[in-house]
Amino acid sequence: MTDLRNYISQIKKIQGLKTVKTKVSTKYEIAGITAKMDGSHSILFENVKDSDFRVVTNLVGSRKKFAIAVGGNEKNIHERIVSAIKRAKKPKIISRGKFMENKSTDLSCLPVITHFEKESGPFITSSIVYVENPETKKQNSSFHRMMPIDKNHFSIRMVEGRHLHRCFVNAKEHGEDLRVAVTVGVHPAISIAGAYQDEWGKDEINIANSLLNGKLTLSKTPIHGLNVPSNAEIVMEGRILLDRVHPEWMVEMLQTYDHKRSQPVFELDNLYFRNNPIFHDILSGYSEHRLLMGMPIESKLNGELKKFYRQTQKVSMTNGGCNWLHVVVQIKKQKNSDPKKLIKKTFELHRSLKQVTIVDDDIDPNDATSVEYALATRFQADKDIVLFKKVRGSSLDPSSDQKKLQTAKMGIDATRSLSKRPEGFELAKIPKIDQLRLEKYFK
Template sequence: MSDLRNYISKLKKSKDLKIVKTKVSTKFEIAGITAKVDGLDAVLFENIKESKFHLVSNLVGTRKRFALAVGTTEANIHQKIISAIKKAKRPKVIPYGKFMENKSKNVYSMPIVTHFEKESGPFITSSIAYAVNPDTGKQNSSFHRLMPIDKTHFSIRMVEGRHLHRCFIDAKEHGEDLKIAITVGVHPAISIAGAYQAEWGKDEIDIANSLLDGKLTLAKLPYSGLNVPSNSEIVMEGKILRDKTHPEWMVEMLQTYDHKRSQPIFELENLYFRNNPIFHDVLSGYSEHRLLMGMPIESKLNGELKKTFPQTVQVSMTNGGCNWLHAVVQIKKKNESDPKKIIKKTFESHRSLKQVTIVDEDIDPNNAESVEYAMATRFQADKDLVILKNVRGSSLDPSSNQQKLKTAKIGFDATRSFSKRPEGFEMAKIPKIDKIKLKKYFK
């Protein structure tokens, strides 16, 4: 099965799921509990004050659960994602979706969570939007957070220039509203694919089908004519109005507040949901949000750098850089010029990056202390530093020029110099230390 319930059952078996039966509120309490267990377990809330729906959070908040979602091991996550992108396959369309078991027009039947004290309201944070690409006729799927305005309207956050926004602008230029569909509560492999920024004209749902070994099926919606995963917990369809906006602001990946924006309005036509529906909430700025957005980019960087520079061993988007702004690249250096060439290529491959550090194969790129050790013993600021000024950066970084999307970037060559004696960089080892058990000596 390619649905959320199947994944939750796997989490139960692996003991990676905590179940909360105590009555909880959508106003700050669910967010607070999720934050407290961040990086540990997924959480299923079965008794919600404001809704009859269940709610799950922190589904892929660790690399272990991320690997489970795409059907592989932690070591093979990138290979699986890269392969799925290359072998993307269109899912089958079936006549009926399980989400059609119930129908409503009241968005407040869902347990929409209020997460942070200064946000403009509650947000649906796991919502994936589906629209038709005007140039190819194929669908596009991507993450877009929604803030309820009333029973049938949401503000919808769209980044200018991204695919859904391009579809919206095309419809607007033709004097039309844009019909879209939205899913909440899907297998996390679908969410992972939806977070990936595929090329214009490519449908991320085909990547999801590949991640799910071809087991994904879609069902067609009556109003929009769009196809969505047939086992979705919750589905909405309607249109983004071409001539109306609403102010909102929210917490982003960096766990900071974005500035106030006027965003387009989504008008609901139909709300569908399964019997005993499960709502998925993603806590902005915490581990699930960062891994959902950052891991597909990390896979992309691994694929592109290894192809161009075979000496690349591993690329890691660091936790301290919010899995988005900082990268560490582990290499087997062949030439003194390798690190600076790789720094340049890494920045080109992910323009939101602000910092790139190149380390040798004996340095663990996922260990901040190990990387700092490389900086302390192998980096010289007068020759191993790369600075880029006034270049395109991330719109999320509050220290940058967010109006012009300009920033400064820095690269560190923290690799061993070939001009120095190699023994000076060798980390001393104690033979057979792994076989020493302290219990034998301290009783």
Template sequence: MKGNNGDFRSFLSLLQSEGELVRVKQDVSAEFELAAVTAKLDGKQAVLFEKVRGSKIAVACNVVGTPRRFYLAIAGDSRKVDQAAAADIKKAIHARITEALGSLSPPSKVQGGVPFEKNSSRNLHDLPIVTHFEKDAGPFITSSVVFAKDQEKGNQNQSTHRLLRLDDRHMAIRMVEGRHLHKCFTYARDHGEDLKVAIAIGVHPAVNIAAAYQAAYGVDEMLIANSLLGGRLVLAKTGYSQLYVPSHAEIVLEGRILKDRTHEEWMVEMLRTYDFKRKQPVFELERIRFCDNAIYHDILPGYAEHRLLMGLPVEAKMFDYVKNVVPTTQAVHLTDGGSNWLAAVIQIKKRLEGEPKNALMAAFSAHPSLKMATVVDDDIDPTDPVAVEYAIATRCQADRDLLIMPNTKGSSLDPSSDQANLLTTKVGIDATASLLKSKERFEIAKIPGEEKIKLADYL
């Protein structure tokens, strides 16, 4: 697959050849300035900052900040999506992830002699860690993939976590209770041990995507990454933690999450609001290793790259869940207005009354953070908010088509919810046309031949 050589640099080169990467050659500050420039490029090109003040390491941002670039990362072929509508690109992404999940294979492994072993440091200030927002707790690493040993299962776990730099050797690491890394940590802590980890920064986006996928407990996400990369992923064994990380990683940090130390932190989340303050475990650095001319990857919280990396793998999972319940499901779309996390639109080819509510229940089961979901017919574009609102306005009756579920488990990110107890009220909307009325009553009128008309021929 073109561009899928399994490393971060080859993907950036692919983006440049596709006209999808811009370079900033002037000196920029990692405090706010870099984030501000990246925000201006949201939904546009990826960007490589060649000179970051106080560091010798370049920074890449907005790498998979559009669905097209996301698709390139997992398929490597732009021809299938260059002329495609947004909904069709989403379908192609979902299909590719489903295909990868059906053909898992272990990556190759090497014992050493990899590029990230060429340089080392023991000081976190050598990295261009970015301070993104006005009220941030400090500079955060936002693109890290954390590798840990699952001592219960005996295999590795990989997941994405953000880390707040506290000093030259310590960072607070955000871990959601009950998720896989937290389980590994609590198992080690309960046995009186620190948890050794390796942290990779600057990996091929397929690795980030696999780490963000909410796989079942005990599933090795690197099998998913290897499948997305067509079998090209190679893992290298680290010296301190004895964990396997992508051999192409630009930067690898090794150390341990301390069993008996916490620190307060808060961060900007997908909703682009500040999360509440939490006491989180502390990571203590053993050593940083990095490539010659290393490239650091930063993800701007709450903007397109962050939302797509988190949301699109979940969309694929939701699609499989819903389609298993309603086989005529056409698409699942986590909306921009819901920060690609809290709200979804589900498109089905309705056969029976009641199917939309079954689809809603399946969607809420697949993605517990989901707060609002709307089911539409197959003549409504689920990625077009005006079309979805039209469906609600013309095909929904509130007394029979709303599904309201109070006091259900929700997202801790939603500031309107009971964040302490993770409780929210969920709303499902059946915005499909009733089968009890004539289909013609809901038909959207068309003008024959309109799609062939070119205004330039008339004006």
């Protein structure tokens, strides 16, 4: 099965789901509980105040659940994603989706969550927007957060230059509103594909279908004829208005507040939802948000860097770097000059990166203590740092030049010097330590 409910059943079987039957508020309470449980369990809220919808959070807040979502395990996540990108295939179209079981024109029935005290309002954070590319006539799907204005309007966050914004500009130049569909509550594989930024003209939903082993089905929305997942919990059909904007500001994946922006406005034509619907909420700046954004990039870096440098072992977008700004690359070094070449290539592959650290194959890139150990014993600041000044960086970084979108970037070679005594860097080992079971000795 390819819907959200099937995935929830899967994680329930591995004790990865907590169910809350106590009545909860959409204002801060759901967000607070999700933050307290960050990464450990998915949470299904069955009794939401002033709503007939259930709410689920923290769906892929850990690498283990992320692996389940892509049909793999923690060791082959990247292989699954890279393979799905290479072998993306169109889903089948069926006549009627399950989302059409109910219909409304009033958005106020949705349990939109208020997350943080200084945000401009509540936000739908899991909304995936589907639009037709005006040049290729193929669809694009991408994440865009939406803030309710009234019962049939939302502001919609769009990054300039990305696919949806380019489609919006094209429609505006032709004096037209942009026709779109929006889903909330889909299988996480669809969310993961939607978070990936594919090339202009390519449809990320094809990647989702590959992750789901070709079993994903789509259905056309009744008014605008856009293809959306047929098993989506909630579908909104409407238009992004060419001549209306609304102010908003939100918390980004660094857990910091973005600055105030005027964003376009989405106007609802029809709202559709399944019986006993489930609303998916993503807590901005916490583990699910960071993994959804960062893991597809981590997969891309693993694939591309291994092509560039065959001795690349593992690439990890670090938790401390919000799974977006910092990366650690594990290699089997051949020459002392290799790490600096790899640093430059890594920055080229992901423009938002601010720090790249290269370590040897005996250092675990997912272990901050292990990486710091490499810095302490294998790194010399006067020789092993590569600095890039006044270059394009992430718009999310509050320490950067926000007007020019410029930042400073640092590459760190924390590998063993091949010209020094190798025994001086060898990690001492205790034979057969892995076979010892402490419970045998301490009862």
